[in-house]
Amino acid sequence: MKTRAMQSWVAAGATLAFGWGVMGQGLFTFTNAQPPKGAPLVGCDGKPVSGPDYRVDVAAHNPATGGWDDGLETPGTKGSWTKLGPVPLLEGKLPGYFQGGTVRVPFVAPGQEARLRIRAWLATGGVGYEQAKVRFETNMVVMLGGVGQPPSFPARLRNFPALRLCP
Numbered sequence: 001m002k003t004r005a006m007q008s009w010v011a012a013g014a015t016l017a018f019g020w021g022v023m024g025q026g027l028f029t030f031t032n033a034q035p036p037k038g039a040p041l042v043g044c045d046g047k048p049v050s051g052p053d054y055r056v057d058v059a060a061h062n063p064a065t066g067g068w069d070d071g072l073e074t075p076g077t078k079g080s081w082t083k084l085g086p087v088p089l090l091e092g093k094l095p096g097y098f099q100g101g102t103v104r105v106p107f108v109a110p111g112q113e114a115r116l117r118i119r120a121w122l123a124t125g126g127v128g129y130e131q132a133k134v135r136f137e138t139n140m141v142v143m144l145g146g147v148g149q150p151p152s153f154p155a156r157l158r159n160f161p162a163l164r165l166c167p
Contacts (some may be wrong), residue, residue: 034156041056043164044165061114070084074132086123087100111164115141117138
């Protein structure tokens with residue numbers, strides 16, 4: 001009983017923290033540093049890559065348009081949501097990992113599967129994915145969180161695949 005009461009308080013706090021605008025949209029945590037099998041992005045030599053020029057982004061398949069939609073959002077200020085842009089790789093003790101935070105998929109309902117396209121690239125000189133010489137793309141499926149009252153926690157990207165960035 002104590003555990004259930006604690007879960008209710010935590011979920012209620014999460015609802016307040018993310019704002020009531022979360023209702024009706026599915027959520028996931030955009031990171032490759034999640035157990036049980038977080039996998040760093042690696043170079044051709046198999047070693048984790050890092051540095052200020054590496055970027056990762058995500059798009060979701062939009063059932064209404066049939067295409068990939070990069071209109072995913074992260075919590076902003078005062079309950080607002082802002083468009084998620086490319087995320088840099090972490091450095092120091094966590095090379096090859098990224099942390100994009102909680103992401104909302106406005107066009108897929110909580111508890112439904114979202115097809116994700118994850119792209120990583122070396123953005124030397126500020127180039128985007130399409131112009132990058134070193135890049136990689138993979139697809140994943142995630143069952144979105146945000147279900148119920150209070151809403152469930154954001155889904156995790158389980159068993160994130162190893163991404164090898166080679167020219």
